[in-house]
Amino acid sequence: MTWALPHLLIVPVILPLLSAVIMLLIGSERGRSKSIVNVLATLAGLLVALEILRRVDGSGGSGVIGVYLAANWEAPFGIVLVADRLAALMLVLTGVVSLGAALYSMAGWGRAGVYFHPLFQIQLMGLNGAFLTGDLFNLFVFFEVALAASYGLQLHGSGPTRVRSGLHYLAINLLASSLFLVGLAMIYGVMGTLSMADVAAKLPHVVEADRGLLHAGVAILAVAFLTKAAMWPLNSWLVPAYLSASAPVAALFALMTKLGIYTLLRLWTLLFSADAGPSAHFGGPLFLYGGLATIGFGVLGLMATLKLGRIAGFSIIVSSGTLLAALGFGAVSVTSAALYYLLSSTLAASALFLLVELVERTRNGEPEPLREVDLEPGEDTNLDDDEAPLVGRAIPVSLALLGVAFIACALLVAGLPPLSGFIAKFSIMAAIVSPPGYGAPSVPTSIAWGLFGLLLLSGLVATIGMSRAGIRHFWTEADQPPQIKVAEAVPVLALIIVCVWLTAQAEQVMRYTHATARSLHAPTAYIDAVLSTRPIPGPTRPNIDGGGAP
Amino acid sequence: MSLIVLLLLPFLGSLVTALLPTRARNMLASWAGLVSAGAAAWVISLFPHVRDGGVIREEISWIPSLGLDLVLRVDGFAWMFAGLVTVLGALVSLYSRYYMSPEDPVARFYASFLAFMGAMLGVVLSGNLIQLVLFWELTSLFSFLLIGYWYHREDARRGARMALTITGAGGLALLGGVILLGQIVGSYDLETVLASGDLIRTDPRYPAALVLILLGVFTKSAQFPFHFWLPRAMAAPTPVSAYLHSATMVKAGVFLLARLWPALSGTDLWFWLVGGVGVTTLLIGAYVAMFQNDLKGLLAYSTISHLGLITLLFGLNSPLAAVAGVFHIMNHATFKASLFMAAGIVDHETGTRDIRRLNGLLRAMPITGTLALVASAAMAGVPLLNGFLSKEMFFAETVFLKSRPWIEIGLPAAATLAGIFAVVYSLRFGYDIFFGPPSTDLPREPEEPPRWMRIPVDLLVFACLVVGIIPSMSIGPFLAEAARPVVGGVLPAYSLAVWHGFNAPFIMSLVAVAGGIVGYLILRRYQERGLLLATPLVSRLNSKRMFERTLAWFARLSNKTLRVVGTDRLQPQMFVIIAVALLLGFLASQTVPLVWGDRARLPTSPAFVLLWVTGIVCAIGAAAQAKFHRLVALTLLGGVGLVTCLTFIWFSAPDLALTQLAVEVVTTILFLLGLRWLPMRLETALPRLTWRDRGRRTRDLLLAIGTGSGLAALSYAMLTRPATQSISPFFLSRSLPEGGGANVVNVILVDFRAFDTLGEISVLSAVALTVFALLRRFRPPEESIGETSQQQALHAETDTDLVSPRVARDAGRGYLMVPMVIARMLMPVAVIVAVHLLLRGHNAPGGGFVAGLAIAIAFLIQYLVAGTHWVELRTKLRPARWISLGLLYAAATGLGAVVIGYPFLTTHTPHFTLPLVGEVHIPSATFFDLGVFGVVVGATLLILTALAHQSTRAHRRRTSPPDTSESRGAA
Amino acid sequence: MRLFAKVLPAPLLSAALLALWLMLARSTSIDQVILGLILALGVPLLTTSLRLNNVRVRRPLVVIRFILMVGYDVLRSNLEVARGVLTWGWRQPKARFVLIPLELNDPVGLAALSMVTTVVPGTVWSELARDRSVLMLHAWDVTDETAFVARFKARYEKPLREIFE
Amino acid sequence: MEALLALVIGVLGGAGVWLVLRPRTFQVILGLALLSYAVNLFIFSMGSLVIDQPPIVKPGVAPTLDQYTDPMPQALVLTAIVIGFATTALFLVLLLASRGLTGTDHVDGKEPS
Amino acid sequence: MSPLLSGAIVFALGCYAVASILVLVRLVRGPRAQDRVLALDLLYLHGMLVMLVLGIQYGNDTYFEAALLIAVFGFVSSSAMAKFILRGEVIE
Amino acid sequence: MTAQVPFWVEVVVSVLLVLSGIFVVISAVGFLRLQDFFLRMHPPALAYTFGSWCVTLGAILYFSMQEGRLQLQPWLIIIMLSITVPVTTLLLARAALFRRRIAGATDTPPPLRSRQPPGMP
Ligand code: NA
Numbered sequence A: 001m002t003w004a005l006p007h008l009l010i011v012p013v014i015l016p017l018l019s020a021v022i023m024l025l026i027g028s029e030r031g032r033s034k035s036i037v038n039v040l041a042t043l044a045g046l047l048v049a050l051e052i053l054r055r056v057d058g059s060g061g062s063g064v065i066g067v068y069l070a071a072n073w074e075a076p077f078g079i080v081l082v083a084d085r086l087a088a089l090m091l092v093l094t095g096v097v098s099l100g101a102a103l104y105s106m107a108g109w110g111r112a113g114v115y116f117h118p119l120f121q122i123q124l125m126g127l128n129g130a131f132l133t134g135d136l137f138n139l140f141v142f143f144e145v146a147l148a149a150s151y152g153l154q155l156h157g158s159g160p161t162r163v164r165s166g167l168h169y170l171a172i173n174l175l176a177s178s179l180f181l182v183g184l185a186m187i188y189g190v191m192g193t194l195s196m197a198d199v200a201a202k203l204p205h206v207v208e209a210d211r212g213l214l215h216a217g218v219a220i221l222a223v224a225f226l227t228k229a230a231m232w233p234l235n236s237w238l239v240p241a242y243l244s245a246s247a248p249v250a251a252l253f254a255l256m257t258k259l260g261i262y263t264l265l266r267l268w269t270l271l272f273s274a275d276a277g278p279s280a281h282f283g284g285p286l287f288l289y290g291g292l293a294t295i296g297f298g299v300l301g302l303m304a305t306l307k308l309g310r311i312a313g314f315s316i317i318v319s320s321g322t323l324l325a326a327l328g329f330g331a332v333s334v335t336s337a338a339l340y341y342l343l344s345s346t347l348a349a350s351a352l353f354l355l356v357e358l359v360e361r362t363r364n365g366e367p368e369p370l371r372e373v374d375l376e377p378g379e380d381t382n383l384d385d386d387e388a389p390l391v392g393r394a395i396p397v398s399l400a401l402l403g404v405a406f407i408a409c410a411l412l413v414a415g416l417p418p419l420s421g422f423i424a425k426f427s428i429m430a431a432i433v434s435p436p437g438y439g440a441p442s443v444p445t446s447i448a449w450g451l452f453g454l455l456l457l458s459g460l461v462a463t464i465g466m467s468r469a470g471i472r473h474f475w476t477e478a479d480q481p482p483q484i485k486v487a488e489a490v491p492v493l494a495l496i497i498v499c500v501w502l503t504a505q506a507e508q509v510m511r512y513t514h515a516t517a518r519s520l521h522a523p524t525a526y527i528d529a530v531l532s533t534r535p536i537p538g539p540t541r542p543n544i545d546g547g548g549a550p
Numbered sequence B: 001m002s003l004i005v006l007l008l009l010p011f012l013g014s015l016v017t018a019l020l021p022t023r024a025r026n027m028l029a030s031w032a033g034l035v036s037a038g039a040a041a042w043v044i045s046l047f048p049h050v051r052d053g054g055v056i057r058e059e060i061s062w063i064p065s066l067g068l069d070l071v072l073r074v075d076g077f078a079w080m081f082a083g084l085v086t087v088l089g090a091l092v093s094l095y096s097r098y099y100m101s102p103e104d105p106v107a108r109f110y111a112s113f114l115a116f117m118g119a120m121l122g123v124v125l126s127g128n129l130i131q132l133v134l135f136w137e138l139t140s141l142f143s144f145l146l147i148g149y150w151y152h153r154e155d156a157r158r159g160a161r162m163a164l165t166i167t168g169a170g171g172l173a174l175l176g177g178v179i180l181l182g183q184i185v186g187s188y189d190l191e192t193v194l195a196s197g198d199l200i201r202t203d204p205r206y207p208a209a210l211v212l213i214l215l216g217v218f219t220k221s222a223q224f225p226f227h228f229w230l231p232r233a234m235a236a237p238t239p240v241s242a243y244l245h246s247a248t249m250v251k252a253g254v255f256l257l258a259r260l261w262p263a264l265s266g267t268d269l270w271f272w273l274v275g276g277v278g279v280t281t282l283l284i285g286a287y288v289a290m291f292q293n294d295l296k297g298l299l300a301y302s303t304i305s306h307l308g309l310i311t312l313l314f315g316l317n318s319p320l321a322a323v324a325g326v327f328h329i330m331n332h333a334t335f336k337a338s339l340f341m342a343a344g345i346v347d348h349e350t351g352t353r354d355i356r357r358l359n360g361l362l363r364a365m366p367i368t369g370t371l372a373l374v375a376s377a378a379m380a381g382v383p384l385l386n387g388f389l390s391k392e393m394f395f396a397e398t399v400f401l402k403s404r405p406w407i408e409i410g411l412p413a414a415a416t417l418a419g420i421f422a423v424v425y426s427l428r429f430g431y432d433i434f435f436g437p438p439s440t441d442l443p444r445e446p447e448e449p450p451r452w453m454r455i456p457v458d459l460l461v462f463a464c465l466v467v468g469i470i471p472s473m474s475i476g477p478f479l480a481e482a483a484r485p486v487v488g489g490v491l492p493a494y495s496l497a498v499w500h501g502f503n504a505p506f507i508m509s510l511v512a513v514a515g516g517i518v519g520y521l522i523l524r525r526y527q528e529r530g531l532l533l534a535t536p537l538v539s540r541l542n543s544k545r546m547f548e549r550t551l552a553w554f555a556r557l558s559n560k561t562l563r564v565v566g567t568d569r570l571q572p573q574m575f576v577i578i579a580v581a582l583l584l585g586f587l588a589s590q591t592v593p594l595v596w597g598d599r600a601r602l603p604t605s606p607a608f609v610l611l612w613v614t615g616i617v618c619a620i621g622a623a624a625q626a627k628f629h630r631l632v633a634l635t636l637l638g639g640v641g642l643v644t645c646l647t648f649i650w651f652s653a654p655d656l657a658l659t660q661l662a663v664e665v666v667t668t669i670l671f672l673l674g675l676r677w678l679p680m681r682l683e684t685a686l687p688r689l690t691w692r693d694r695g696r697r698t699r700d701l702l703l704a705i706g707t708g709s710g711l712a713a714l715s716y717a718m719l720t721r722p723a724t725q726s727i728s729p730f731f732l733s734r735s736l737p738e739g740g741g742a743n744v745v746n747v748i749l750v751d752f753r754a755f756d757t758l759g760e761i762s763v764l765s766a767v768a769l770t771v772f773a774l775l776r777r778f779r780p781p782e783e784s785i786g787e788t789s790q791q792q793a794l795h796a797e798t799d800t801d802l803v804s805p806r807v808a809r810d811a812g813r814g815y816l817m818v819p820m821v822i823a824r825m826l827m828p829v830a831v832i833v834a835v836h837l838l839l840r841g842h843n844a845p846g847g848g849f850v851a852g853l854a855i856a857i858a859f860l861i862q863y864l865v866a867g868t869h870w871v872e873l874r875t876k877l878r879p880a881r882w883i884s885l886g887l888l889y890a891a892a893t894g895l896g897a898v899v900i901g902y903p904f905l906t907t908h909t910p911h912f913t914l915p916l917v918g919e920v921h922i923p924s925a926t927f928f929d930l931g932v933f934g935v936v937v938g939a940t941l942l943i944l945t946a947l948a949h950q951s952t953r954a955h956r957r958r959t960s961p962p963d964t965s966e967s968r969g970a971a
Numbered sequence C: 001m002r003l004f005a006k007v008l009p010a011p012l013l014s015a016a017l018l019a020l021w022l023m024l025a026r027s028t029s030i031d032q033v034i035l036g037l038i039l040a041l042g043v044p045l046l047t048t049s050l051r052l053n054n055v056r057v058r059r060p061l062v063v064i065r066f067i068l069m070v071g072y073d074v075l076r077s078n079l080e081v082a083r084g085v086l087t088w089g090w091r092q093p094k095a096r097f098v099l100i101p102l103e104l105n106d107p108v109g110l111a112a113l114s115m116v117t118t119v120v121p122g123t124v125w126s127e128l129a130r131d132r133s134v135l136m137l138h139a140w141d142v143t144d145e146t147a148f149v150a151r152f153k154a155r156y157e158k159p160l161r162e163i164f165e
Numbered sequence D: 001m002e003a004l005l006a007l008v009i010g011v012l013g014g015a016g017v018w019l020v021l022r023p024r025t026f027q028v029i030l031g032l033a034l035l036s037y038a039v040n041l042f043i044f045s046m047g048s049l050v051i052d053q054p055p056i057v058k059p060g061v062a063p064t065l066d067q068y069t070d071p072m073p074q075a076l077v078l079t080a081i082v083i084g085f086a087t088t089a090l091f092l093v094l095l096l097a098s099r100g101l102t103g104t105d106h107v108d109g110k111e112p113s
Numbered sequence E: 001m002s003p004l005l006s007g008a009i010v011f012a013l014g015c016y017a018v019a020s021i022l023v024l025v026r027l028v029r030g031p032r033a034q035d036r037v038l039a040l041d042l043l044y045l046h047g048m049l050v051m052l053v054l055g056i057q058y059g060n061d062t063y064f065e066a067a068l069l070i071a072v073f074g075f076v077s078s079s080a081m082a083k084f085i086l087r088g089e090v091i092e
Numbered sequence F: 001m002t003a004q005v006p007f008w009v010e011v012v013v014s015v016l017l018v019l020s021g022i023f024v025v026i027s028a029v030g031f032l033r034l035q036d037f038f039l040r041m042h043p044p045a046l047a048y049t050f051g052s053w054c055v056t057l058g059a060i061l062y063f064s065m066q067e068g069r070l071q072l073q074p075w076l077i078i079i080m081l082s083i084t085v086p087v088t089t090l091l092l093a094r095a096a097l098f099r100r101r102i103a104g105a106t107d108t109p110p111p112l113r114s115r116q117p118p119g120m121p
């Protein structure tokens, strides 16, 4: 394992922090320079993430697991940062989405309140840290970092709606954080360690009498993550919070639920793999049924609303449900497909959130309809009505562009061809019904069929919802073309282009996700890499012994 | 690479179109025509390659691991369809040039049109089933854009949406079916699938796969009960209808039926599903078509009927029927396209499509009229026209079918009945509008259309005639090549002669024509009397209306359900989260029975018990008082905090005790600052408790008790179990020699787990910045904007000592004089204490957190006694700067290690030898702690002073009367 | 001299801080003394705007005598009030508000007075007139108000005036 | 002692939960505060109750868990206390903002109908 | 440590605890806010005394840091409350 | 470092602790049972002074003897306490007066007036 730049792993955490500090030092004016710093720092973060990904993927095959001992203390005693394929993938995803959001916010979005850009960077720091850390409590800390910044970003601009939903968002997250701590404490109490790899290594050998306590702790911990990952019935907070947030923030928030998913994926594959003895596959059914229920909930939401922002929110819930259910299968092929789906759905949701703002700008001042649902049409309008001329309307260029972007987002969200949303859905469906012995899940067929059907249904309902909303926003009397700044259009298009790239390069991406899934489901390499990394001998630590747990 | 270019050609054409000027209709039409004609020529030129069962196949690797590669595959059948798609595309392009109004910005039209053509080509050229689904859904998408082209019209919007919903849904079902098929076969490759018919038909998943695929087919081909979107789609411009609803979009369904015929057909399920749906659609479509008054409506229902016919043919499980199906696909495309175009010409020239208003048009437009009449005759199945041939084959198939008796009788009867209906509606289309006395009240004076507009119709009708008269010479070879792959490579014996003798099918044709004419006359009679204007029997059964209703009902139902399973209220959400955690925690803890451990218990100390009696009473009191007596609750909360702090110190956690104490102080001030802006709650102002409230409270109380018990049980179990393993001895043994500090907790915070601490100060910073940002926009409650009641009560007294530091120039007067002296006396002391805590932290209780809080408290005392104004006149605190410098400092300490080649945050303990002092050890962790200190000071002060500033802001906002006495007093 | 005032603006305070530091450090080792000196010099400079300035304390002997006297009073009053509490059922002290005209005007002196009234049980500092001319105390047991006022002024106000004014 | 501490954690947690489920923002914030006491004590209780063995290493004393209490939970609690303080502050300000903007102290920003 | 001193320590701790309970009654009963604030202030004092006695009991001076912190900053919360009662506003 | 403390020291310290305990309880009893707020403000002083001085003194004595040199740190505590306690009591007394006056209580003296008309030197 050769890391030409030994400190590369720390950069995704430190770079945002330092950028935030610089922006704080720049002062309260000079919004322009701050937003430029913001974009540059985010871009640099993306480049670093890409480099990490390149190195982690290495020469293909089993890949390389990068381990960084923060403060030079070996696991399980100190905090380690671990970059495996999954972490690298999440870093890159974060980089792409955040770059989009940062570019978008260049169009004056930072002016709606103070400290937008520093909080943005702190949010990135939290996300990156959470993806990289190999320590449970450190995970909590970075969750809190990301959340603390997200509170500020969600409330950015203030106003009754934001404050109301922000209060709920905060209260629920504080509660979830309490659960996080309780679960964490119990894991420490039983296992005597906080390093995820160490917990995983020791878990098969837990004293039988303690296993109940350990499971209770893990279950409580899971509730915290499931709340953040928006599993029904723990997810009512999501739509209002995301809906009220400003566009770039909502786009960034598309990552926040994925953080919950990531954590579940990481911990469950690591801790409760097939090697975990009596605890193997602990909690799998919960994810399955919870995921199905969550998709169902999302489908209801998509069906019940005309509002584009809500559609975007519920589509996030659907994608959370899909990912949770996929996680519940605990099979390499499903996990691999789910990872691809995660990429596509996150990018799509972010693009959609950015787009929603621009689209709703076209309906400036128009009152919302009284009813959320569309009612039946009046008596059949005569096809031959002379009043409405048979002459089309010219669509202004900006609106046409938005329209194209909207269609792309709709296709992505609904999982319709030809974009990556389709590939993702297809690959999940193909994986869950694949015959046993074909890298196949050991899940009851009825569940697999249920998920299969729900995936189709959610696609249909998303199509209905998106077309309804699209008609309402685009096929309407546009008094004047919407004013869109380049900085706002570019990120939307860029995110869509990334999805197009995902589509075109699906084979390469899936090779990567498949390798990721394979190593996730065989966590020994991860555990070994973490526990065998030794610190650098130094003046205070002249002789590094064999280490390992006492 | 020819096929991929062929496939891309329309899409590229579409892109170019989108970039062309939006109103340059000549250029746009020429371009579209050129592209489609080019594609058509290309396709036609491929015929030699597909002759005699030849197949052209091109593969582009895309996602081989998923079995999804781009496979372009042209066999006879695909070739025939590709020909239809491109040739008709070229004709429609030409036609549209004249049909669309000069004012219409047609760039969007042609762009969507070409893209649709590309998608359709993609469907027919697909050699991979998933790829087929992909293009299939694209046709739905582009047809949506085309149908909704005139989106300013309500009918266009609704029609487009309905089409998308139905066909999109079908496409998803198709995807499901195809995936199953792929799982059965082990490949999505068309050839493999087609070769695995027996494997498929015997697989247990066959029914599911078949149903799903048929859902796709039926929705796309407007089969009953999904037929209703098609008439609605007539809101599209007529060229679109001519293209989509004759030759392409709706034919995609039957295309797939034919395509997968070798793999899926041949079972009873197939027969019943496909045949049953086909015959139903055939009859219903024809029946409804008879009563249509809109030209396009009539054509739409007749299309439905003909599609039903084709479906039925494929459903009969007979190769000959399949050939007939293929043949009818071609014939129907020809005459129906020409009919749509004719209807469009009529509409274009007269301004209406109402059959009742249109009469005797033959005089005004003799050529168009003749063409339309010939085409409608083909539709009716009149001999010497192409429609007759395929219909004759159809009749023959129904007659020679071997099945149950009632089917052997019923099917020919149904076919004949449908034939009668077809004659009736063809007569309505042809005779009703072109004969009789010419209309006088038309919106426009009718005349022949421009010559080029008619040319496509000319060509199509010519084709109808040629095929109808010399079938085997004209269409014969093409039909053979098209049908061969459908029936699996071996064509059944059939003859394309016009005259097969006086057999049963011919009798059926005669009956149909005769019956049709009679039927038409009867219908006409009735309608002249004002009867039978709407479709009898089924007019109540308006499925498109039902569709809309169902959709709306679903939306409403979802909304209602959503309100039950989700909520926008906080309380139920919190309840659910806690309840789920409790439940899951309980269930999980039962993995093995929960038992208490046998670790030696600590002897109980009575004093400690009494202290916690105090704590518990405070906690319960706070819970009880929080609603109406906030200050009381706050006081009680302070009691809880104190006892917690005592617990920490009692059980060997001095660091925690210190921090908890300092946090208590700051939190109390914080709460009090907040209470200033919370108007009083009056206990009497509330209605009495209802039973529902009581129920809710009981429920909450139970959950609270449950959670409390759960927490207690878990902690007791943890407290009593013998500790088996822990990483902590490592910290204890390395703290001093390697971490350079005796206080292990502090060494953990600034060394072993310094990374946590870095995150933690980031949290603190982010929260402080958020609070500041939020308070910048703070709007206090109406009731609290003014002075507090205490302050108002004082206005009567001028000589009071209760002066407000806000207005006083010298805060050291009045009741705050003594506190201020004490506070100012304390300031340097506090600094010393803080420095002490900070520096000693590494070896004894203390550290950056508590030191920072101490400094912050010292400043807060100043604010408290002297007021914001006074303090900020004398010092510039700049808490944000403290935060940023603190963060920078902490990060820089960490990066210092990187500079000398160690991981981030590695600590070093340099040793200096100073004169007088001797050897000095300064662990770099102490510097890190200094950063922590800075952030804590800054964040605490930023939060609290921002809140405190609200008072001064509120007072600045209203023009307060100057305190005259004070200004004099200070003079 | 000016330089001296700049470097050591409050020598008394600096001395107190040094003592405080050494007490906190529980050590009189050379490094702690040096550190204490740095702090004792630096902290007053740092906190100039927020600490007491121009405090002058005269007559150290009076100070010591005063502290001892207060200490004695504290002990005596403690017993008195404790007895009062324990015998509350039989004999209730004559508690009342007492107005004390004040000549002491120095804020620090007044603060010291407030500390004295607080630490001595039986007196509660209740209100000070705005111009510092009258002080209202709540006293635990006052039979003769004039005597109480006279004693209070003599025992506490007078020494404080001597020290601070 | 162990039973007492467990009882205390239970009572604090229960009272916190009760308050967190109440409709008024001030009740909720007090509830969250009580809950964080409970959680902090809970984490603390993972390290077993030890008297007079603070984790401050003394020369000549074996660095084992028999001689010192477990420092790790303390470090975790310390972090949790600080984060808890920060979030409490944020919640407070948010509830004030909500009260000002919506005119009610109900957690949903509107009085229940 | 002799039994005498340990007995005295137990006695003193018990006294503080009993006193805290008595003060708690006032804290809960009030009747007015000033009573409660004073009660809280006294509780803090008792807490400080407990810490000092524990310090003697275990011969460990780390307990004094906490006691000192109460002595220096313990008054702040009760003072702030008192000011709140008096002015309705803590920082003006 | 930790030497055995002479017995007489233990006796003295014990007495001090017992005294402190007794006084603290008395102060609490007084605080609880006295009827009027201003009366209730007196007993706490017992705890603030005698109660804490005894313990502090005991601690100084004990630790000084134990470690063989003067340990004055506990002394800081009573100094700090004496400095800071007045702030709370003073504000509380003032608040009580204020609230009683607002409520119109008859047993409360009127606000103090300055001798000179306000504002005159
Ligand atoms: Na007519």
Ligand code: NA
Pocket (backbone or CB within 6 Å): C116, C117, C118, C119, C120, C121, C122, C123, C124, F045
């Ligand atoms: Na007193």
